[in-house]
Amino acid sequence: MSEEEESFRDHIATVNEKGKRVWIYPKKPKGHFYTYRKAVSYFFLLLLFTLPHLKANGEQLLMFNVIERKFNIFGYIFWPQDFYLFAIAAILGLVFIILFTIIYGRLFCGWICPQTIFMEMVFRRIEYFIEGDATHQRKLSAQSWNREKILKRLAKHTVFWIISFFIANTFLAYIIGSDQLWKIQTDPIGKHLGGLISIAIFTTVFYLVFARLREQVCTTICPYGRLQGVLLDPNSMVVAYDYKRGENRAKFKKNEDRKASGKGDCIDCKLCVHVCPTGIDIRNGTQLECINCTACIDECDTIMEGVGQEKGLIRIVSENGIKNGTKFQWTRRVKAYTAVLIGLMIILTTLLVARRDFETNIFRQRGTTYITTEDGKISNIFEINLTNKTHNDYKIALKLDDKIGKIELVVHNLKLKKEHHLKDRFLVTYPFESIKNGGKKITIIILGNGKEIQRMKVKFIGPIL
16 A cells, blocks of 8 residues: 555544544444344353352352452362462463464454443443434434433433443452342441442443443553554454455446446445444554454445345455465464463363362471470471361361371361461470481371361471480
């Protein structure tokens, strides 16, 4: 393209030359891709609103309680000691995003991203229902504040606020838990004032995102759109306009032989632009604002069918696919990322399987050395830190793996509650003659309800003979 033709890349479609916001009124989409998107979106919406109210092993199925640093994932509890698992999972997610983008472009944004699902399949559809299609919305926006405009805008924003309230409550259910959220909602206001303020704040945030920010989240706030420019290559599958087939653009004339007159298949109806939720012209090529929602594909296919042309002028295809007619290829880059992804998945699965239900640390108490008792034995004071990651309570006991030494607990009835932490001291005593060269390695067995749950090796110190 010439410099003039590439000028569209110097600005985004939602901002005019003076830097002011251009409000987007996308045409209501329809078509088989849109039908598939609705099915996918409503499935994820069902999951989103249902999961925080489901339980497994007596715990919420999914909860990410950053306040108490407690995470419930499919009935299993994860604590800060399991942070390394989250680090690996985050790396795994990053590699997956990179791999997915390399192959399928920004398809995640248009089909799975919660922002797009709520905006296009909830809030936008409510807008279509109350205010009508794009033409009616523009007309309503331009007219004075008469009775019709006031009632429609009031109805729309009231529904927007109610839905934002439900989203905010669901969001909090994932953070503080659905049971705690229910207490905030049903107890007297004075008992949970902070929680109610949080609900009000999140409701306002979600309302402003979907009522005001809208597509600006995708085009200017979300960093993923900018990552796309780095990750995409000529073999990436994206929503693209077949310029070889579509150019030169010209209006449709009945019974005209377009090829003979040097015209392409694009009839320049601009409906692909009118239906785009971010306001771009897909015919200009791949742009960071494109979320691969496929709305332009549905619209173009409908027009092509209506004028007797072959469908697929706009389709999911790679740049090389348009240029050379090649299909998707497994390049070295894709193979390398796939290998890394599989490797990380194996590592994460192995660590999850090997994860212990108890996290134990035993240290000799700081600032202490050995003690010589009246009967000539040697004692060390130890400190135990024990975390219970399970849903059960345990009565804790300690013993040595040999019959020479002896353990004395400061608290004789150590009780470790479910999902709790225990910290206490104990005394280990050995005969003087069993200590050689200033110390020895000993093994302490931790018992829970009479059963061994862990073994820890520690160093017992004594005099150097």
